[in-house]
Amino acid sequence: MEAWSSLLDGFAAAVSPYNLLFALIGCIAGTLVGVLPGLGPTAAIAMLLPLATLLDPAPAIIMMAAIYYGAMYGGSTTSILVNIPGEASSVPTAMEGYQLTMQGRGGPALGISAIASFVAGTMGVIGLTFFAPVLARAALAFGPPEYFALTLLGLSLVISLSGRELGKGLLAALFGLLTAMIGLDPLTGVARLTFGYRELMGGVEFVPIIMGLFAISEILINAEKETKYIFKGKKVEWLPTWQDIKETWAATGRSGVVGFLFGLIPGCSPAVTSFMVYDMERRFSKHPERFGKGAMDAVAAVEGSNNATASGGFVPLFAFGIPSGPALAVLLGGFIMYGLQPGPRLMQEQPQLLWTIIASMYVGNAMLLVLNLPLVGVWARMALIPFPVLGSFIAVFTLIGAYSLRHSFFDLWMVLLFGVVGYLMRKLGFPVAPMVLATVLASLMETSFMQSLTMSRGSVAIFVTRPISAAFIILAALSVVSGIWLRKRAKARQVELEESDA
């Protein structure tokens, strides 16, 4: 009851013209940043922080928050249309959405992505509104053993992501894990696998790896085929049909819940949630064979979970002042700039401010839907741009995005290197997704494992004596067993079909 009245008060402040204006600026800036590959919400929030100092706290933080969840909307655009996932969490979207673009259904995919983002994002904000204090306490129970067990659960997805080539998928994951080890050891600072090269001391960032594996390899594949157009038809569909919405609403709902819950966990990479939701939908689907060939419900699930995760990330920030990721860490800096420390005290001393921000997130989600849905058709027509033009643009924006991370030319060379690696992987039948997932999880896995052993003075029993950790390990084991069983079943069906055709 108290939450309702506080929320209504928050709405009264959030819909003031001044606050609405800055919510709109944040939504547009966030979407733009999300569309441009490589430039994440962290950089965008950091860039606009100086402007924020000219504003009052409420509009400033409303704007920065809008940039954060706006970037989630924008990230799907390049993933779906040109196979450039700007963040690891958009990789499953690229895997399915780009296939839809090549079928002339890029517009519906973008539309479903926007609708799912709105629905699941709003679900996340509802969770933030009513369940924040209780869930935040649960999130604090996560320590290094739980994080390690979570990464094991994430890695167990390699089995389903490998498709028919399990062995090659595991090898790709191993390669990804090893690549992530290059650089300085996160705990001791010792140089590893640098081969004496100073440039490798900083490690290999995963964004250049993703851009190389997806965008550059796609350019190379299309170059050798002398592709004239990515989409060979003449007519692209603009908007999703009611049938599309009907087929994806369940996936959207599930992704909203799962995304929000995982977003509560500080430090849990959104990529883990994306892949987990992708795998979950494949298992729930009555036609899992569609996955990898353009499954609309997969796009809805992944994009919905991204936005729900963004909302969930605000829970530990508001409840305890703990940012769950780099972008929210910069946002925390925004609070501190005004002399505000998010946490229980801020909730007591300045409840109006917090509820205004939460209310603005409802408004912001609606704004993003209104902004993005009409543009879907415009974006979708990118598929009609001749490849010689589109390919050059993709290459340029990919490389600028990679450069923007660390202002390093080394990262650009990594993009090209992994572009060739991605090309060869596709030719030789190695699935790319397991490598991406492993690269993202490697650092957290190793760090949390080492920290856990320090906590337990070297005993591995810590992973099974703590209930949440044990639960994740059991889930990981079940995921592996069920993944192998599902593969065997699919293979047996395939053999049956081949025998009946013969």
Next chain:
Amino acid sequence: MLSTKRSGDMAAGVFLVLLGAVFLWASTGIAEGAGGQLHPRTFPILLSLLLLIGGAALFLQAWRSGEGEAKRIEWPDRRGRRLWLGALSGLVLYVGLLPYLGFLLCTFLFVMGFIRYFGRYPLWVAGGYALGVVVFIYLVFMRLLQLTLPLGPLSFLG
């Protein structure tokens, strides 16, 4: 050469064995850090070994199995190889010249060259597209988003 899935898998297996061996060798040289329950080389050694063993397993499986012989890998033909090399060379030149000519000039040259090479568009059309991209980068990335990009001889625009 490497025209079938079988030969491709065998080659990939050999490559991964060698890669695993190189990483293993590099891992043994990792120094000991201060503190921590495990040596920093633990994970790299373990993963390198697994990669080496996995690569060997892939090679052996492909060598023994005859079914990969029927599946062909779709390598490009001679023209396709030329185009592939053209694309890669263009990208390498683009990145290689960036520190000297800057993003704007290199982008202009790369986009114009790419469109001419793959699309056979007239020079003025390719130049127009290239100029449009350069203007977009300057206005959106550098002015609006305040991204610092090296500009080479055009540093006066920064």
